[in-house]
Amino acid sequence: MLSEVLLVSAPGKVILHGEHAVVHGKVALAVALNLRTFLRLQPHSNGKVDLSLPNIGIKWAWDVARLQLLDTSFLEQGDATTPTPELVEKLKEVAGLPDDCAVTESLAVLAFLYLYLSICRKQRCVCSLGRERVTFCTLVCFRALPSLDIVVWSELPHGAGLGSSAAYSVCLAAALLTVCEEIPNPLKDGDRVNRWTKEDLELINKWAFQGERVIHGNPSGVDNAVSTWGGALRYQQGKISSLKRPPALQILLTNTKVPRNTRTLVAGVRNRLLKFPEIVAPLLTSIDAISLECERVLGEMGEAPAPEQYLVLEELIDMNQHHLNALGVGHASLDQLCQVTRAHGLHSKLTGAGGGGCGITLLKPGLEQPEVEATKQALTSCGFDCWETSIGAPGVSIHSATSLDSRVQQALDGL
Amino acid sequence: ESGSCSGSGAEWRQPGRGRRRRRRRQVALAVALNLRTFLRLQPHSNGKVDLSLPNIGIKWAWDVARLQLLDTSFLEQGDATTPTPELVEKLKEVAGLPDDCAVTESLAVLAFLYLYLSICRKQRALPSLDIVVWSELPHGAGLGSSAAYSVCLAAALLTVCEEIPNPLKDGDRVNRWTKEDLELINKWAFQGERVIHGNPSGVDNAVSTWGGALRYQQGKISSLKRPPALQILLTNTKVPRNTRTLVAGVRNRLLKFPEIVAPLLTSIDAISLECERVLGEMGEAPAPEQYLVLEELIDMNQHHLNALGVGHASLDQLCQVTRAHGLHSKLTGAGGGGCGITLLKPGLEQPEVEATKQALTSCGFDCWETSIGAPGVSIHSATSLDSRVQQALDGL
Numbered sequence: 001m002l003s004e005v006l007l008v009s010a011p012g013k014v015i016l017h018g019e020h021a022v023v024h025g026k027v028a029l030a031v032a033l034n035l036r037t038f039l040r041l042q043p044h045s046n047g048k049v050d051l052s053l054p055n056i057g058i059k060w061a062w063d064v065a066r067l068q069l070l071d072t073s074f075l076e077q078g079d080a081t082t083p084t085p086e087l088v089e090k091l092k093e094v095a096g097l098p099d100d101c102a103v104t105e106s107l108a109v110l111a112f113l114y115l116y117l118s119i120c121r122k123q124r125c126v127c128s129l130g131r132e133r134v135t136f137c138t139l140v141c142f143r144a145l146p147s148l149d150i151v152v153w154s155e156l157p158h159g160a161g162l163g164s165s166a167a168y169s170v171c172l173a174a175a176l177l178t179v180c181e182e183i184p185n186p187l188k189d190g191d192r193v194n195r196w197t198k199e200d201l202e203l204i205n206k207w208a209f210q211g212e213r214v215i216h217g218n219p220s221g222v223d224n225a226v227s228t229w230g231g232a233l234r235y236q237q238g239k240i241s242s243l244k245r246p247p248a249l250q251i252l253l254t255n256t257k258v259p260r261n262t263r264t265l266v267a268g269v270r271n272r273l274l275k276f277p278e279i280v281a282p283l284l285t286s287i288d289a290i291s292l293e294c295e296r297v298l299g300e301m302g303e304a305p306a307p308e309q310y311l312v313l314e315e316l317i318d319m320n321q322h323h324l325n326a327l328g329v330g331h332a333s334l335d336q337l338c339q340v341t342r343a344h345g346l347h348s349k350l351t352g353a354g355g356g357g358c359g360i361t362l363l364k365p366g367l368e369q370p371e372v373e374a375t376k377q378a379l380t381s382c383g384f385d386c387w388e389t390s391i392g393a394p395g396v397s398i399h400s401a402t403s404l405d406s407r408v409q410q411a412l413d414g415l
Numbered sequence: 416e417s418g419s420c421s422g423s424g425a426e427w428r429q430p431g432r433g434r435r436r437r438r439r440r441q442v443a444l445a446v447a448l449n450l451r452t453f454l455r456l457q458p459h460s461n462g463k464v465d466l467s468l469p470n471i472g473i474k475w476a477w478d479v480a481r482l483q484l485l486d487t488s489f490l491e492q493g494d495a496t497t498p499t500p501e502l503v504e505k506l507k508e509v510a511g512l513p514d515d516c517a518v519t520e521s522l523a524v525l526a527f528l529y530l531y532l533s534i535c536r537k538q539r540a541l542p543s544l545d546i547v548v549w550s551e552l553p554h555g556a557g558l559g560s561s562a563a564y565s566v567c568l569a570a571a572l573l574t575v576c577e578e579i580p581n582p583l584k585d586g587d588r589v590n591r592w593t594k595e596d597l598e599l600i601n602k603w604a605f606q607g608e609r610v611i612h613g614n615p616s617g618v619d620n621a622v623s624t625w626g627g628a629l630r631y632q633q634g635k636i637s638s639l640k641r642p643p644a645l646q647i648l649l650t651n652t653k654v655p656r657n658t659r660t661l662v663a664g665v666r667n668r669l670l671k672f673p674e675i676v677a678p679l680l681t682s683i684d685a686i687s688l689e690c691e692r693v694l695g696e697m698g699e700a701p702a703p704e705q706y707l708v709l710e711e712l713i714d715m716n717q718h719h720l721n722a723l724g725v726g727h728a729s730l731d732q733l734c735q736v737t738r739a740h741g742l743h744s745k746l747t748g749a750g751g752g753g754c755g756i757t758l759l760k761p762g763l764e765q766p767e768v769e770a771t772k773q774a775l776t777s778c779g780f781d782c783w784e785t786s787i788g789a790p791g792v793s794i795h796s797a798t799s800l801d802s803r804v805q806q807a808l809d810g811l
Contacts, residue, residue: 272711278685279715282678286722289674315668319675319722326682326718332738339731 006041006178006185007404010170010396012156013163013226014253014351014360017291017320018235020269020327025237026288029295030222031246032230033253034393037154037167038404040412041175044147051112052151054414055158058105060095064145067117070094083114083214091214104158108165111211112150112172119176119207120145146179153411157385160255161262161352166223169211174204174396185398192403195394201228204396230395234295247301248392249313250363252341252376254348255385256333258356265353269327283323290320310364314347317362321349329354336382337361344375360391441680442687444694445618446642447626448649449789452550452563453800455808456571459543466527467547469810470554473520475510479541485509487532498529498610506610519554523561526607527568534572534603542575549807553781556651557658557748562619565607566792570600574794581794588799591790597624600792626791630691643697644788645709646759648737648772650744651781652729654752661749665723679719686716706760710743713758717745725750732778733757740771756787 011032018028049067051060091110094117101109152171156164174196177183183200187193196204208224222235232246273280294316301309321338324330334350337359341348348361363372372388379386464482466475506525509532516524527546535541548567552560570592573579579596583589592600604620621636622629628642669676690712697705717734720726730746733755737744744757759768768784775782 276685276689276711276715279682279689279712282681282685285678286675286682289672289678293672293675315672316675319672322718322722323679326715326722335731335735339728342728 003043004185005043005401006039006175007399007401008039008041008171008175008178008396009036009399010167010174010227011036011163011230011393012154012167013223014358014391016232016351016360016391017294017316018287019350019352019354020266020324020329021284021287021291022235023266023269024273024284026284027234027236027291027295028222029232029243029291029298030226030235031232031249031391032226032393032395033156033162034248034390035155035162035253035387036393037152037156037164037171038408038412039150039152039171039175041179042149043179044149046147048147048149049116049145050149051109052149052414053105053108054151054153054411056102056105056108058108060109062096064147067094068145070117083210087114088214107215108168111165111169111214114214115169115172115176115207115211116145116148118210119173119182120180148179150175151412151414153408155387157255160358162253162358163223163227165215166208166212166219167227169208169215170204170224170227170396172211173207174398177204177207178398187398187400191400193397193399195397201395204228226395228395231392232298234291243295243298245302246298246392247305248390250365250388250390252346252348252361252363252372252379253387253389254337254359254361254379256331256337256356256359257383257385258331258333260331260353260355260357262353265329265355269329272328280327283326287320287323290316290323305365307364307366310362313362314364317347317349317360324350324354331356333382333384334359337379337384340378340382341375344371344378346375363388441632441684442691443618443631444628444639444687444690445622445631446628446645446787447622447789447791448552448558449644449786450551450558450649450783451789452548452552452560452567453804453808454546454548454567454571456575457545458575459545461543463543463545464531464541465545466524467545467810468520468523469547469549469807471517471520471523473523475524477511479543482509482532483541485532487536498606502529503610522611523564526561526565526610529610530565530568530572530603530607533606534569534578535576537578538576544575546571547808547810549804551783553651556754558649558754559619559623561611562604562608562615563623565604565611566600566620566623568607569603570792570794573600573603583794583796587796589790589793589795591793597791600624622791624791627788628694630687639691639694641698642694642788643701644786646761646784646786648742648744648757648759648768648775649783649785650733650755650757650775652727652733652752652755653779653781654727654729656727656749656751656753658749661725661751665725668724676723679722683716683719686712686719701761703760703762706758709758710760713743713745713756720746720750727752729778729780730755733775733780736774736778737771740767740774742771759784 012035013030014033016029016031018026022028047064049062049064052058088110091113095109095113097106097109152168154164154167156162156167158164178185183196183203186196205224205228208228209221212219212224222233222240225240226233229242232243234241234243294313297309297312331354333356334354338348341361346361346363348359351358351360376386376388462479464477464479467473503525506528510524510528512521512524548564550560550563552558552563554560574581579592579599582592601620601624604624605617608615608620618629618631618636625638628639630637630639690709693705693708726746727750729752730750734744737757742757742759744755747754747756772782772784
């Protein structure tokens with residue numbers, strides 16, 4: 001068990017191209033968004049597990065001793081148990097959540113508990129029997145679940161389709177696996193930030209996916225993969241693969257804050273395809289081609305992207321936005337977003353489910369900062385939230401205490 | 416006797432077809448717009464041919480005797496000569512147009528002269544005529560005003576020269592020619608269009624002659640049977656655009672992104688076909704669901720046209736304004752500005768329609784409440800025409 005403070009961060013995600021079409025077997029490109037979730041894990045010896053989530057105002061604490069006494073055999077199935085509904089129900093009992101607990105809050109707590117109990121009980125048995133099988137050993141020697149103080153704070157808005165729950169799960173998985181020494185801490189003396197090896201990232205991703213399954217039931221796995229690996233991923237028919245060396249692209253990320261029902265929007269597209277197959281099927285094919293062309297251009301951009309390549313990215317953004325409108329997942333707020341950015345010479349598209357929600361605007365190199373500021377101002381005047389950030393960001397990373405922004409430090413301190 | 420005939424404007428239901436995409440299968444739907452061009456022809460015995468076009472402020476006159484003396488053998492090639500550039504040059508000499516004559520003006524005059532000399536020279540003596548042509552259609556907005564002009568001229572000249580009979584009977588307010596006569600009118604109107612445009616597709620004059628709705632595919636034109644008349648708003652953003660540039664832009668996008676644009680064109684084609692199917696089924700008593708389908712097709716096509724790169728901020732504004740009133744619009748024609756159409760399904764409250772027109776006018780646009788699927792070239796009794804039209808033809 002490590003005793004030092006761990007500072008971990010993981011990015012959110014946006015779909016660059018292919019939303020909705022991906023449901024019908026087409027290629028989607030998911031990219032890491034550099035709005036990040038930060039986790040600080042402080043090992044203790046106070047016999048408590050504290051979980052603090054300032055974004056949603058949650059503070060929970062459990063006695064380690066009581067958790068230790070739980071029959072956690074229901075977690076006992078190989079390396080990473082599939083969280084079934086029954087398992088989630090049992091966790092609820094364990095967590096002691098009140099009946100009126102908000103859904104967001106309870107799922108976040110359950111995901112934490114699930115990961116904590118599953119990962120941390122695998123610590124090596126240090127009893128004289130030298131056995132590795134936990135069930136047998138717990139009869140004889142108590143392996144101690146660790147006392148931890150965990151704070152998780154995010155720059156990501158929740159429920160906006162930006163992968164905040166996956167970033168949360170990834171941070172938890174990385175921190176817990178590291179503190180329980182299932183994976184080494186890659187941060188060396190003098191490092192400001194570092195990342196785990198490929199194999200370790202695979203383990204982090206596997207556990208993060210389980211956390212996602214507690215929260216979402218049946219997630220695709222893309223969100224946690226993007227948050228773990230960073231950069232850009234291609235996703236098609238369940239297969240996920242990383243793009244090699246995608247460039248980091250500067251963007252505006254805008255949240256219209258117009259609520260929408262993802263299920264309804266997805267169903268609407270399916271209905272339109274059923275009603276007008278000859279019209280919609282080729283439209284999906286065209287969207288697929290946009291994703292492929294984008295993948296191609298990103299692959300070619302390398303170290304020194306050319307202006308023409310940014311122009312192509314802008315054309316692809318425009319065409320895809322029109323296609324998404326044609327599929328019926330547009331919204332007046334998104335039209336306004338696109339109009340405002342167009343008035344400043346910039347190109348935008350919705351990202352995710354549509355019908356409101358978020359949009360991304362490409363900021364090609366060479367733009368005058370006052371123009372960018374004016375655009376942000378104009379978007380904010382519409383009542384939207386707007387961040388200047390990047391995509392193709394690094395995946396889950398571990399930071400030295402001194403390297404973090406004071407803003408982040410204060411947030412983790414609950415200020 | 417005098418007669419007035421009107422030819423309807425031509426409007427592309429699925430714009431950008433034909434000339435824009437020479438792909439094998441693509442279908443376009445062109446519909447007759449009930450903004451009309453009116454022609455009044457008064458035979459005389461004063462030895463003059465007078466042509467008056469109030470919309471563009473033209474008044475020309477020729478002496479019949481001088482025209483009679485012309486060597487018009489260059490027109491002498493069968494039933495309907497193909498107007499070559501050389502022929503057009505010769506006509507210019509004949510017309511006596513000044514060098515500084517505006518292009519629009521000179522082409523309108525040349526088209527008239529061409530049709531007058533070609534059709535009327537079969538008479539022993541060229542007739543003295545007073546012709547006034549006035550149009551509800553804005554010119555140069557892609558609405559087929561030159562075709563409506565040519566159709567009116569062809570119909571009037573063929574009738575006054577008795578190449579085709581006058582279908583107007585006693586007591587008729589309006590009537591139309593037979594199929595065979597309409598074919599002859601259309602053939603001559605197409606020649607007039609060739610003088611004006613050089614190499615037109617022929618769809619504009621076909622729509623103006625036949626009316627209703629036409630399907631245009633691979634150069635073949637065929638009428639839709641019994642298309643319903645649909646009420647629309649026709650809006651002119653008055654933003655000028657270069658059709659050639661827009662057409663080239665689409666071609667360039669197809670060359671640059673073939674895998675993206677080719678299926679998009681396929682999707683647009685499917686929209687045309689679906690629209691044709693629905694129009695064919697609408698018949699006498701269209702159902703509300705059918706209008707909803709037409710609205711969905713309009714929306715999808717508008718997004719596709721934007722994806723092709725022929726949109727414009729003014730057209731976005733048009734669509735936004737109508738959407739705010741629950742109505743559905745798309746650009747029509749070349750895009751990049753120009754005109755848009757808005758479907759007015761039955762059951763709308765007139766105040767809502769008026770409010771929409773008002774909102775569009777406030778944007779600086781011109782807006783007409785009219786219909787599509789209108790009658791083709793027709794002949795009217797003097798008393799049946801609107802006083803507004805009468806006054807316009809009277810030059811008031």
